[in-house]
Amino acid sequence: MFQIDNSSAITSQPASTPPGPAGFFTDGNPASNLPATIVPAEWLNSVMMEIVNAIKGSGQTLNKAAFNQLWTAMQYAAQNSGVTPPQFDVSTKNATTAFVQRALGNFSGFNAYNANTTLTAANFGQAIQSFAAGAMTLTLPLSNSSPNGFGQCIRFFNANSGISLLTIACQSSDFITAGLGGAVTSIVMQKGDTLELMARGTQEWDIVGGTAALQYSQSLGNTPAQFDNTAKLASTAFVQRALGNYSAQTLVVNGSIALTAAQAGQLIVVGGAAALTVTLPPIASIPAGAAFAFQNGNNPTVVGAAIIACAGSDKFALNGQTYASVPLGGGDNLIAVSDGGAWRVVGGSASLPYSAQFMLAGSGGTYQKLPSGLILQFGNGSAPAGGVANVTLPIAFPNQALAVLASGASNSAQVYIATAGFNNLASIFVSLANAAGAGIAVGYWWIAIGR
Incomplete structure (x- = not known):
């Protein structure tokens, strides 16, 4: 495309005339004396400049030897001529690709x-x-x-x-x-x-x-490696394989330690050459259900018991009683779980002394029940004149009296003969006599076994 450049062309565009009625070209008709339409320079200049400006507007330079510049300009206009409306415009304006891309992900x-x-x-x-x-x-x-x-x-x-x-x-x-x-x-x-x-x-x-x-849905994913500890999603297979394990292990061998909330779920193993104290984190810093497991790996005949202690005024709740600490003997284990207000001991050999199956009971500890149902009862007293004392047992044997023994408690060299027997399931008698068989008032010890 080129702008007219022969010797009869002028260098500046003439001014436009006022517009007239819109019309159309005609070749004329001599029979009816209708003249052909005269094509003025003003109209030709208008057409030429429309084409020239479209080509230049597309970024091209006029080229007299090129005959597709108007087509190239039309393609450019089709791709780049839109005006991008405001982001949330909801009118009938045309949307550009920029408007569409900006609208993606939004709602109407x-x-x-x-x-x-x-x-x-x-x-x-x-x-x-x-x-x-x-x-x-x-x-x-x-x-x-x-x-x-x-x-x-x-x-x-x-x-x-x-x-x-x-x-x-x-x-x-x-x-x-x-x-x-x-x-x-x-x-x-x-x-x-x-x-x-x-x-x-x-x-x-x-x-x-x-x-x-x-x-x-039923989402199927990859099962991470068994002990993976990353942000990967766990499959049900991973969860099932993890059950029964601990999140980590902490070894305590070089002195006492205060645990933190971050160690909940861990196995705390006590070792070393001396007894030490492991203090639980404050109960207020731990959610209900958080647990700590303890194991004392020391030889009980060499190193004394470790102490598992509560922080501050926190307590262990055991068999209806509260304790500030629990001893963890060599070879013993213990599992403590927060209930939000106290530490509940839910397992471990260290809890056995507090169990109703094992613990000493009675005033001063005068009987012990065993898991088999066997009950051991014991005590002491002084026989009255005549040497026969009736003793009410700390608790009545619920089923059967098996055996009762007694011995004199005097420090003298005199020989005493002590005999004992059951009056019934709730009491025994103790009889003390000297070598001649005469009853005598003297102190005695007794032990009774039943179930």
């Missing part, structure tokens, strides 16, 4: 509801939030009311107070295809859940996103 609008509401076709494409004080239901518009017939979506977010539920329900005979759940007519969303539904244009809605969809 937003609505929030705090009461049961039936949605309409106007809600398609929107993000919808619930913010009720209690549970509420939002009913979907009819699937076949989707403006485009199918493919239109609605996104929901449950922001109700507390843990209030949001139910998304269908109208009429509509249903939701819910993966493993099959066809359902409603979906319950927990607090914080999201849900995206797409209308199929008939009677069907499809779940296409959101956390509420997980209840209907």
Whole structure:
């Protein structure tokens, strides 16, 4: 394309004349004396400059030997001539690629509801939030009311107070295809859940996103290595394989230590050449259910017991009693679990002395029950004149009296003869006599065995 350049051309464009009535070219008609249309320089200049400006506007330089410059300018205009509307413009303006890219991921609008509401076709494409004080239901518009017939979506977010539920329900005979759940007519969303539904244009809605969809899915993932400790997602196989293990081990050998909340779930192994104290973290810093496991690996005949102590005024709760600390003898183990207010001992050999199956009971510790049902009872006293004393046992044997023994408790060199027997399951008698067989008032010890 080139601008006219022969010797009869002038160097500046003449001024335009006032516009006349719009018309059309004609070749004329001599028979009717209709003259042909005169093509003035003003019109030719107008056409020429329209073409020249289109070519130059596309960034090209006029080239007298090129005959496709107007076509190139038209292609450029098709790709670059749009004006990008404001980001959230909703008018009939043409959208540029920049406008479309900027709109991706957004919604057509937003609505929030705090009461049961039936949605309409106007809600398609929107993000919808619930913010009720209690549970509420939002009913979907009819699937076949989707403006485009199918493919239109609605996104929901449950922001109700507390843990209030949001139910998304269908109208009429509509249903939701819910993966493993099959066809359902409603979906319950927990607090914080999201849900995206797409209308199929008939009677069907499809779940296409959101956390509420997980209840209907079966996600299959890779199982990490057995002791993986990263942010990877765990499969059910990983969880099952981890059960029974501890999160880590802490070895305590060089003196006493105060544990922290970060060590919950660990096995704490006590070692070293001297007895030491391991102090639990403050109960207030630990959630209920957090646990610590302890093992004393020392030889009990060489190193004394370690002490597992509570922090501050915290206590162990054992057999209805509270204790500030529990000794952990060599070879012993102990599991302590927080209940939010105290440490509950739920296992381990170190808890056996506090068990009703083993612990000493009675005033000053005068009987002991064993897991087999055997009961040992013991005590002392002084025989009255005549040498016979009746003793009420600390507890009555519930089933059978097996044996009773007694001995004199005097420090003299005199020989005493002590005999004992059962009066019944609740009492015994002790008889003390000198070598001649005469009863004598003297101190004695006794032990009774039964079950």
